[in-house]
Amino acid sequence: MPSVADLSTIELPSLPPALAVGWLGETEDYPQGPIDRRVFDALFALCVEAWQPWTTAGFHRCTLCQITGGPSAVSHEGRLVGIGTTNVFVPFEETLYVAPSHVLHYIDAHRYRPPDVFLEAVVACPPMRSMDYWRALRRAGVIVRRP
Numbered sequence: 001m002p003s004v005a006d007l008s009t010i011e012l013p014s015l016p017p018a019l020a021v022g023w024l025g026e027t028e029d030y031p032q033g034p035i036d037r038r039v040f041d042a043l044f045a046l047c048v049e050a051w052q053p054w055t056t057a058g059f060h061r062c063t064l065c066q067i068t069g070g071p072s073a074v075s076h077e078g079r080l081v082g083i084g085t086t087n088v089f090v091p092f093e094e095t096l097y098v099a100p101s102h103v104l105h106y107i108d109a110h111r112y113r114p115p116d117v118f119l120e121a122v123v124a125c126p127p128m129r130s131m132d133y134w135r136a137l138r139r140a141g142v143i144v145r146r147p
Contacts, residue, residue: 092121
């Protein structure tokens with residue numbers, strides 16, 4: 001997975017342009033610092049059953065973990081989230097943010113601090129797969145098709 005600067009616009013298949021967050025690479029510096037526990041809790045909850053507009057193939061390891069390539073899952077408060085195969089889409093106002101599921105590991109293990117606007121978006125985001133979440137996606141320009 002190539003690194004992408006935070007808040008860079010990226011083009012994704014069948015979605016409006018989105019702002020990238022947390023696409024870290026081993027050779028680039030990234031912002032570090034603490035985040036509020038409630039923000040991590042909210043982000044983790046969004047990742048539990050994150051909406052995926054398409055299926056991906058393959059698995060990505062953490063390039064910041066020198067030896068092991070990092071975990072394939074993150075455990076928090078008795079729940080487990082697989083990482084490395086999905087993304088999390090966070091609609092906020094008229095903007096769509098997208099982060100790899102590894103963002104949980106990057107925050108916890110590598111002290112990555114996402115941009116404040118993304119942290120605000122995470123806290124404001126409705127619960128994943130709720131009607132309010134679908135409405136927020138629509139406000140951000142996503143056309144959600146029923147299965």
